[in-house]
Amino acid sequence: MAGHPPKPPKQPTETPKKQWSIADFEIGKPLGKGKFGRVYLAREIKSKYIVALKVIFKEQIDKYKLQHQLRREMEIQTSLRHPNVLRLYGWFHDSDRIFFILEYAHGGELYKELRKTGHFSESQAATVKEFIIIYFFDSICVDYIASLAQALAYCHEKNVIHRDIKPENLLLDHEGRLKIADFGWSVQSKTKRHTMCGTLDYLAPEMVENKAHDYAVDNWTLGILCYEFLFGAPPFEAESQSDTFRRIMKVDLSFPSTPVVSTEVKSLISQVIF
Numbered sequence: 380m381a382g383h384p385p386k387p388p389k390q391p392t393e394t395p396k397k398q399w400s401i402a403d404f405e406i407g408k409p410l411g412k413g414k415f416g417r418v419y420l421a422r423e424i425k426s427k428y429i430v431a432l433k434v435i436f437k438e439q440i441d442k443y444k445l446q447h448q449l450r451r452e453m454e455i456q457t458s459l460r461h462p463n464v465l466r467l468y469g470w471f472h473d474s475d476r477i478f479f480i481l482e483y484a485h486g487g488e489l490y491k492e493l494r495k496t497g498h499f500s501e502s503q504a505a506t507v508k509e510f511i512i513i514y515f516f517d518s519i520c521v522d523y524i525a526s527l528a529q530a531l532a533y534c535h536e537k538n539v540i541h542r543d544i545k546p547e548n549l550l551l552d553h554e555g556r557l558k559i560a561d562f563g564w565s566v567q568s569k570t571k572r573h574t575m576c577g578t579l580d581y582l583a584p585e586m587v588e589n590k591a592h593d594y595a596v597d598n599w600t601l602g603i604l605c606y607e608f609l610f611g612a613p614p615f616e617a618e619s620q621s622d623t624f625r626r627i628m629k630v631d632l633s634f635p636s637t638p639v640v641s642t643e644v645k646s647l648i649s650q651v652i653f
């Protein structure tokens with residue numbers, strides 16, 4: 380079951396209007412556990428295509444009244460097609476569970492990679508030139524920040540705001556390519572939104588204050604992640620949530636003396652986190 384076929388014979392979506400069921404899959408090892416269910420490695424029996432099957436318990440969804448959020452996640456993630464956005468091929472359900480058929484990210488969480496190394500070198504995170512080119516002039520991406528910037532630019536073009544970009548929601552495929560996952564907090568909207576969501580450390584001031592916000596909140600997070608990739612911790616980390624809140628509101632940004640990071644990159648981060 381383990382392993383990833385280099386050239387899958389057929390993707391689950393290629394059969395039009397197929398009604399999937401659990402009988403179509405062989406279930407393999409557990410890949411992880413989320414708040415509302417578990418994720419398993421799985422293989423579609425007919426095509427032998429390897430996927431990740433996310434199993435969510437309806438009881439939990441009902442309990443926390445998350446039906447709308449889940450439907451939004453399904454609709455948004457199925458509609459997105461970008462090399463750095465994790466594919467949601469389809470979904471199905473039985474009497475008590477909902478199943479998401481997801482692209483399998485063989486490399487797991489970027490978060491674990493970050494925790495292993497402590498921080499990335501500047502060239503791993505992205506060169507300032509590449510970052511600017513990718514984000515503002517839409518050129519080729521070479522690494523994490525650049526990939527993320529490009530994927531976010533794509534989402535924003537489609538009026539999708541992710542709103543919960545953080546290392547835990549970034550997965551890596553078998554080639555180490557970054558994939559944005561977990562569109563549970565995302566919205567598709569041209570107008571400003573009001574819902575407070577996401578993890579405090581990565582939230583923009585307008586989000587922590589529960590004010591109207593738009594795609595700029597994802598760009599803010601890009602700056603936060605760039606900082607975390609380079610220094611190993613997000614810039615406004617504090618002992619308590621209220622201290623983090625205060626630091627975000629003041630944009631209390633400082634750069635540690637080590638690891639050594641170029642002035643250009645520091646200045647870029649300061650500009651993104653304005």
Ligand SMILES: Nc1ncnc2c1ncn2[C@@H]1O[C@H](COP(=O)(O)OP(=O)(O)OP(=O)(O)O)[C@@H](O)[C@H]1O
Nearest residue numbers: 410411412413414415418431481482483484488563
């Ligand atoms: N497509 C995938 N490929 C490989 N591993 C995955 C995939 N999706 C999830 N995982 C693993 O399973 C874990 C749980 O994923 P899941 O999306 O359920 O949880 P989560 O990120 O905590 O989301 P939520 O906040 O919605 O509970 C992830 O942290 C990751 O390690």
